[in-house]
Amino acid sequence: MNVNGLMRILAAIPFVGILIGVYFVNRVTPYLFGMPFLLSYCVIWVVLTSVIMTVIYFIDPKNKEGAAE
Amino acid sequence: MNSALIIIFIVMILSIFLGIRAKKGKDMDLEQWTVGGRGFGTIFVFLLMAGEIYTTFTFLGGSGWAYGKGGPTYYIIGYGCLAYIMSYFLLPKIWSYAKEKKLLSQSDFFVSKYKSPSLGILVSLVGVVAMIPYFVLQLKGLGIIVSEASYGTISPAAAIWIGLAVVTVYVMVSGIHGSAWTAVAKDILILVVVLFLGIYLPIHYYGGIQPMFEAVDQAKPGFLALPDTGMSPSWFASTVLLTALGFYMWPHTFGSIYSAQTAKVFRKNAIFMPIYQLVLLFVFFAGFAAILQVPGLAGPEADLSLLRISIQTFDPWVVGVIGAAGILTALVPGSMILMAAATLLARNVYQAVRPSVSDAEVSKIARYLVPVVALIAVFFTFKGGNTLVTLLLMGYSLVTQLFPSLICSLLKKNFVTKQGAFAGILVGVATVTYVSITGATVGTMLPFLPQAIKDMNVGIIAMVINLIVLAIVSLATKNVSVTTAKTKTVS
Structure with a gap:
């Protein structure tokens, strides 16, 4: 698989996690990190999005040193 | 005059000072004024775009929704994530095209891509119509904050006029440079205030964050998740998606894309922007803490929950700092909106209709339009009544x-x-x-x-x-x- 394809798949993951996932996690318990389950689920995706974007940033050839903009 | 008011006025004067000083050493043509000469680095662009998240709507509305609606509030941290992912791929493309063609406004982009000045006029009008209620909302928030934090000694109307004068002056003088410097002050202050409130209030009143949620869940079972009908998971998913698509379509946000120095700025920001949103969690915590402590705020009054619980809990000077942070959340987006609206009207409506007008004149007209747009917004602020949230949602749907x-x-x-x-x-x-x-x-x-x-x-x-x-x-x-x-x- 080329890098662009991989980046697209990575970028799609949070969309699935948030837009589809919400149908399955709409509940208050169990509490996670002290928060209702649905809220902690959203928070996990916020953190994962940052992680995924970091990975994308480092595999993207455009961000390599001296790459032309 | 109490200590809360003194602090609020010091911050207002400081923001005028920062705003006007930002002009120093720059020749303010339209490109400097509206897109900062395309010279902003990662931090300024980050703060200008983050300004979009921390408006008075999130500061008062985020806690207000947590107080009044519960679970549906979580959508606010969902849509940003998806918008930032798209930003990684879209914004560099928009930026480099805009730089190559020397574009200054969102409508310029449509005019240039579709080779149609009339499309530019349509896009401008849609943008201006959508932005006015958004601006009105900031003004209303500003009025609420000052009158609450002054313990009623300054009326919301007086506060709105003062805030409007501040914003108009520094936008006319410094344009986007003023907004960027005020954004720095704003984000530092809001970070401190929100983290403090979101941690202190649950611990002070409930002994911790989980005990607070448990107490709320016991008093209102199911309130902390989504209801089965109405604001259900379907509502959540569709609203997150629509809002994410509309996120960068606001003319002022779109315009701030142009202010970046390199395309790499956006790709770097896409890493930090999602996590920066977690600050909003603490805004929610403050709203949830208020549910059992200042009960009885119904309907639009829920927006007062953060301020009411603060007044009940703290000394006036702390309320002053909170109020000052709240005011900056109104001034920064407010200034961006004013500038974007004035630029659109001058460049993409007036100049499109009368192509013989010189660029220097357009630049001058844009600046004179700032107080005009501001006054129109004031008119709607005092006439608007309760339909404000409807107008805001309409604005979002319009730009989308x-x-x-x-x-x-x-x-x-x-x-x-x-x-x-x-x-x-x-x-x-x-x-x-x-x-x-x-x-x-x-x-x-x-x-x-x-x-x-x-x-x-x-x-x-x-x-x-x-x-x-x-x-x-x-x-x-x-x-x-x-x-x-x-x-x-x-x-």
């Missing part, structure tokens, strides 16, 4: 209608013609207006559908109609503009 033709214009082979773009936007905007005014929902229009679809955000319908019309008209007018389409694909 620009998304399909924008995204298509970035394709290598854009099948959309200028007529298609024009018709799609027009029909989408008309649908949004109709739906907002009549209060129709998917359920009332299509009652035979299953509940999961009925709960969807009504903006989806406008978007679908927009897309259908855009496709049909584009196919019908394809031969007319096939030559322009060919020259466009080069970029």
